[in-house]
Amino acid sequence: MMQDQLIMAKAYLHFASLQGSAHLVRELKLRIKEIERAISHSSGGSRIPGSALQKMKAMEQTLSKAQRTYPRCSQMTSKLRAMTHNSEELVRAHQSESSFLEQVAVRTLPKGHHCLAMRLTTEYFSLDPKEREFPKRDNRQLDGYYHYAIFSDNVLASAVVVNSTIAASKDPGRIMLHIVTDALNYPAMRMWFLTNPPTPAAIEVESLDDFKWLPGDFSSRFKLKGVRDPRYTSALNHLRFYLPEVFPSLSKVVLLDHDVVVQKDLSGLWNIDMKGKIMGAVETCTSGEGYHRLDSLVDFSNPSISNKFDAKACTFAFGMNIFDLSEWCKQGLTATYHKWFQVGKRQRLWKAGSLPLGQLVFYNQTLPLDRRWHVLGLGHDFSIGRDELESASVIHYSGKLKPWLEISIPKYRDNWNIHLNYDNAYLQQCNIHG
Numbered sequence: 001m002m003q004d005q006l007i008m009a010k011a012y013l014h015f016a017s018l019q020g021s022a023h024l025v026r027e028l029k030l031r032i033k034e035i036e037r038a039i040s041h042s043s044g045g046s047r048i049p050g051s052a053l054q055k056m057k058a059m060e061q062t063l064s065k066a067q068r069t070y071p072r073c074s075q076m077t078s079k080l081r082a083m084t085h086n087s088e089e090l091v092r093a094h095q096s097e098s099s100f101l102e103q104v105a106v107r108t109l110p111k112g113h114h115c116l117a118m119r120l121t122t123e124y125f126s127l128d129p130k131e132r133e134f135p136k137r138d139n140r141q142l143d144g145y146y147h148y149a150i151f152s153d154n155v156l157a158s159a160v161v162v163n164s165t166i167a168a169s170k171d172p173g174r175i176m177l178h179i180v181t182d183a184l185n186y187p188a189m190r191m192w193f194l195t196n197p198p199t200p201a202a203i204e205v206e207s208l209d210d211f212k213w214l215p216g217d218f219s220s221r222f223k224l225k226g227v228r229d230p231r232y233t234s235a236l237n238h239l240r241f242y243l244p245e246v247f248p249s250l251s252k253v254v255l256l257d258h259d260v261v262v263q264k265d266l267s268g269l270w271n272i273d274m275k276g277k278i279m280g281a282v283e284t285c286t287s288g289e290g291y292h293r294l295d296s297l298v299d300f301s302n303p304s305i306s307n308k309f310d311a312k313a314c315t316f317a318f319g320m321n322i323f324d325l326s327e328w329c330k331q332g333l334t335a336t337y338h339k340w341f342q343v344g345k346r347q348r349l350w351k352a353g354s355l356p357l358g359q360l361v362f363y364n365q366t367l368p369l370d371r372r373w374h375v376l377g378l379g380h381d382f383s384i385g386r387d388e389l390e391s392a393s394v395i396h397y398s399g400k401l402k403p404w405l406e407i408s409i410p411k412y413r414d415n416w417n418i419h420l421n422y423d424n425a426y427l428q429q430c431n432i433h434g
Contacts, residue, residue: 002035002042002052005059009035011079012066024066031059110405115430116155120188132190134203145176145202146267147250149243151236152258153185155192156404156420156432162198163419164262168393171267175201178253180239180246182219183209196424208235213245237354240318241337241361244325251326256394257319259379259402261415264393269322269373277367278328281316282374297356304343308363315359316366320374320394337361378403378412389415 009032016024038052124132148165152158158179166172177198181189186207193203208219219235239246240255247253254269256262272280285292294300295311328334340360375392377384379399389395395415401408403416417434420427427433 002039002056002059005056005063006032006035006039007080007083008063009059009066011083012063012070014079015070016066021069024069027062028066031055031062035059110432112427112430112432113154113156113404116426116432117185117188119426119429120155120191124187124191124194127191127194132194134194134197134205145174146171146270147176147178147247147253148266149178149180149247149253149255150258151180151239151255152189153182153234153236154258154404155185155188157258157402158189159192159196160403160416160419161256161258161260161262162193162201162203165256165266166198166201167419168262168264169201169267170265173200177201177203178247179203179205180236181205181207182236183207192426195426208239211242211246214242240354240358242334243323244329244334247325251324253323253325255318255321255323257396257398259397260319261395261397261419262393263390263395263415266393272322272367272369274322274324274327274367276327278324278331278333278365279316279362280322280367280369281318281362282320282371282376283314283368284317284376285314294359297359299348302347305360309360313359313363316362316368317374317376317396317398318355318358319376319396319398322369331365333361333365378409378415382409382411384412 009028013025013028013032016028034055038049038055042048042052146169150158150161152161158181162177162179165177166175169175175198179189179193186205186209190205193205197203208214218238222233222235222238243253243255252270254266269280274280283292292315293311294309294313294315297315298305298309300306300309300311337357340357372391373393374396375384375388375394376396376398378395379397379401381399389412395412397403397408397412397416403413413434420434422428422432422434
């Protein structure tokens with residue numbers, strides 16, 4: 001009510017000032033100051049003090065006096081309409097600025113991360129070539145190991161995934177970690193894990209450039225006009241569709257996104273009966289949640305989509321997935337990916353990124369996992385409860401508010417920060433703190 005009184009008082013003040021009603025102008029200005037002060041004192045409180053109620057009554061009397069002085073509603077309507085228009089324009093401008101700044105924050109790594117990459121790269125190239133190699137394990141490709149893949153261009157994010165996976169494992173000596181990055185970040189990624197080896201696990205770091213069998217335009221083919229968010233244009237996100245080619249000697253592999261934290265031992269994933277399915281994933285819909293149905297990601301107005309898929313099919317999550325690579329090869333799923341990728345090049349049938357395309361590629365090929373394996377949303381959902389977080393095997397900072405950004409959600413930061421040693425010399429030199 002006080003806010004409404006302020007709006008009316010400022011509108012009447014406009015008329016009084018124009019027509020020279022000095023006494024009414026003084027009275028309105030006084031009442032406006034009183035109400036503004038009362039609002040500031042009442043902000044956040046559950047009760048309005050008695051003095052504020054008295055100020056409201058005094059304002060009501062002044063507004064009645066102004067209404068008698070200026071009874072023509074048309075003038076007041078025009079003024080209020082103009083004030084509303086100006087307010088809406090101001091809101092739009094602030095929303096546009098806020099959206100722009102958020103996008104800048106999302107797309108731009110903090111300065112410390114750039115410093116870290118530069119220092120690691122410089123030191124990597126100062127090493128003797130023999131010092132650039134990881135310890136070899138002759139039997140590392142055998143299925144006796146639990147193989148985890150991480151496709152990332154972010155050194156610290158990868159470090160957290162690696163550290164948390166080892167910390168949560170019951171048998172870390174049987175873990176083999178496979179990191180694939182791009183050519184630009186390859187030296188920094190190798191240098192980090194050479195100086196911070198994930199003992200007792202084994203690790204290898206490879207570059208996209210090592211995979212000569214990839215299409216020649218692979219690193220640039222996912223760039224879309226008007227889409228600049230790296231989450232949607234990264235070639236590393238699409239490498240998941242070539243898993244059997246990346247790991248030709250493996251029968252199973254767990255793929256982890258670089259914005260996850262592993263909290264519990266994941267070896268049980270290898271014991272799940274896949275029932276002839278290629279991928280194990282947590283579904284992202286429950287009854288009545290239309291937002292997480294297939295038609296929220298894919299255009300069903302096109303017959304090539306509507307004739308083959310169920311619009312109300314439940315979508316599944318990327319971020320923590322177990323893949324049966326033997327079944328993948330048997331069913332020729334990479335060819336399915338190529339087919340739909342070419343369809344998508346000819347016409348825009350789904351939203352940007354690898355997730356919508358993945359829904360089509362793995363349609364009817366996905367085994368639903370218990371939700372406790374993978375809890376999503378820590379990059380956008382402020383309402384995830386402590387019990388849900390603590391019971392999760394993997395927590396996923398899906399969304400824009402990544403844990404390494406200043407705009408991350410504060411209450412989830414510690415779950416990520418505990419897996420980094422901020423006393424590390426590189427982090428100290430680059431002023432990276434938790």
